Amino acid sequence: MKCRCGKRAVFHSKVYRVTLCEDCYSKFYVNLVKRSVKRYGILKSSEKILACVSGGKDSTAMAYALKELGYNFELFHVDLGIDDYSKESLKAVEELSQVLDVNLNVVKLSDYGFTIKDANRRKVCSACGIAKRYLMNRFARERGFDVVSTAHTSEDIILFFIKNVLSGNVEYVAKLRPRIEGHDRLVAKAKPLFERTEKENAVLVLSLNLPFTPVECPFAPQDVWKEIIYDIELRKRGFKQNFVRGIAKLSESVETESWEFKHCKICGEVSNDEVCSFCKLRLKR
Numbered sequence: 001m002k003c004r005c006g007k008r009a010v011f012h013s014k015v016y017r018v019t020l021c022e023d024c025y026s027k028f029y030v031n032l033v034k035r036s037v038k039r040y041g042i043l044k045s046s047e048k049i050l051a052c053v054s055g056g057k058d059s060t061a062m063a064y065a066l067k068e069l070g071y072n073f074e075l076f077h078v079d080l081g082i083d084d085y086s087k088e089s090l091k092a093v094e095e096l097s098q099v100l101d102v103n104l105n106v107v108k109l110s111d112y113g114f115t116i117k118d119a120n121r122r123k124v125c126s127a128c129g130i131a132k133r134y135l136m137n138r139f140a141r142e143r144g145f146d147v148v149s150t151a152h153t154s155e156d157i158i159l160f161f162i163k164n165v166l167s168g169n170v171e172y173v174a175k176l177r178p179r180i181e182g183h184d185r186l187v188a189k190a191k192p193l194f195e196r197t198e199k200e201n202a203v204l205v206l207s208l209n210l211p212f213t214p215v216e217c218p219f220a221p222q223d224v225w226k227e228i229i230y231d232i233e234l235r236k237r238g239f240k241q242n243f244v245r246g247i248a249k250l251s252e253s254v255e256t257e258s259w260e261f262k263h264c265k266i267c268g269e270v271s272n273d274e275v276c277s278f279c280k281l282r283l284k285r
């Protein structure tokens with residue numbers, strides 16, 4: 001198959017009705033991100049952005065798009081201390097920082113007195129999420145960043161939505177807004193890739209040969225819901241994109257004004273409890 005410019009195609013999509021080569025695809029991808037950011041007011045051109053990168057393909061694609069769109073941003077990586085996975089991830093984000101010529105900030109979880117491997121094995125991903133959210137928010141606020149940008153894809157958003165609806169946490173849909181404004185000690189959060197798919201991100205990083213690690217975290221769960229989401233997309237083209245747009249609309253209808261926040265009596269950060277989840281993790285040591 002050939003691109004409209006005549007070169008060999010690397011991407012074909014029935015949803016967008018396009019067939020594109022490497023060069024045309026990267027422009028097309030960046031334009032898609034630009035369109036989402038504009039339509040949903042996800043980022044402002046005046047903002048200083050902290051872009052969270054794991055070393056995987058999705059956050060690499062996000063960093064590339066932010067660079068191409070001319071945003072003022074730095075990279076942020078949490079070294080989780082998970083053996084080879086963390087070593088490979090760190091190597092990838094260091095290379096990415098060089099390739100994009102963007103400053104990289106690294107925070108080591110072990111500096112806070114524990115590593116992910118110390119968490120209860122069945123709850124390791126939940127502990128990891130708590131630690132990453134805590135560290136990125138605190139780092140961003142203390143260093144004067146206006147917004148934290150994460151590379152959640154449409155699959156992540158749909159997965160989170162399904163799981164929370166199934167457990168009855170309907171109000172949590174508010175957390176799926178493409179942009180959540182800052183409040184109290186919480187910095188604004190942005191998801192510029194919420195309409196993008198993992199495949200679109202993979203094609204971008206592979207076709208541009210951007211640094212990323214294909215090494216999977218040893219704790220990554222086999223999620224049957226992800227497979228179901230892929231199956232639906234196969235049977236109903238455009239499902240993911242339409243569904244996340246619906247979630248974005250729904251998320252705006254959830255009232256969050258009455259949500260009450262406390263402050264952790266140990267670290268002072270925003271918390272649902274007397275002691276925040278991150279300090280609880282640390283204290284279990």
Ligand code: Q46
Pocket residue numbers: 116124125126128129217218219220221
């Ligand atoms: S890094 Fe952390 Fe993921 Fe590994 S421990 Fe689970 S959550 S799987 S994004």
Ligand code: ZN
Pocket residue numbers: 264265266267268269275276277278279280
């Ligand atoms: Zn705390």
